[in-house]
Amino acid sequence: MLLTVNLRVFSMRTEMPLVHQNMGYCPQFDAIDDLLTGREHLQFYARLRGVPEAEVSMVAEWGIQKLGLVKHSEKSAGTFSGGNKRKLSTAMALIGCAPLIFLVR
Known part of the structure; x- marks a missing residue:
């Protein structure tokens, strides 16, 4: 079965980079680095999402x-409880205000 989805005006068949730029994703298993702080994770994701450098800290x-x-926020993510890791993963997915966000549980 072939499923074709159009996100805004972007085709998943021919414009995947644009689709990726317009979506956020929070995986079931937290994709965090135990050594980075919560703030560092969010700053890193802000940069990946193309947030202007002057706005990274604010975002x-x-x-x-x-x-x-x-x-x-200043503790290493490896010390977070399971619930706080989920919060951090959710915040990372929300960074950049993507019009479509997938939250996998």
Whole structure:
């Protein structure tokens, strides 16, 4: 069975890079680096998503505030509880305000 999906005006058959730029993804298993802090993860993802450098810190702070990670933002992600790792993964998926976000549970 072949499934064709159009995201906005981008075809998944011919314009996958544009599709990727317009979607966020939160995998079932947390894709985090145990050595990076929560803030460093969000700054890294902001840069990957093309957030202008002048706004990277502000965008990371937004994720920290909105997902309730203030107390943990400067700790290495390897020390996070399972719930806080999920919050961090969700914040990473939300970075860049993609019009489509896949949250896999």
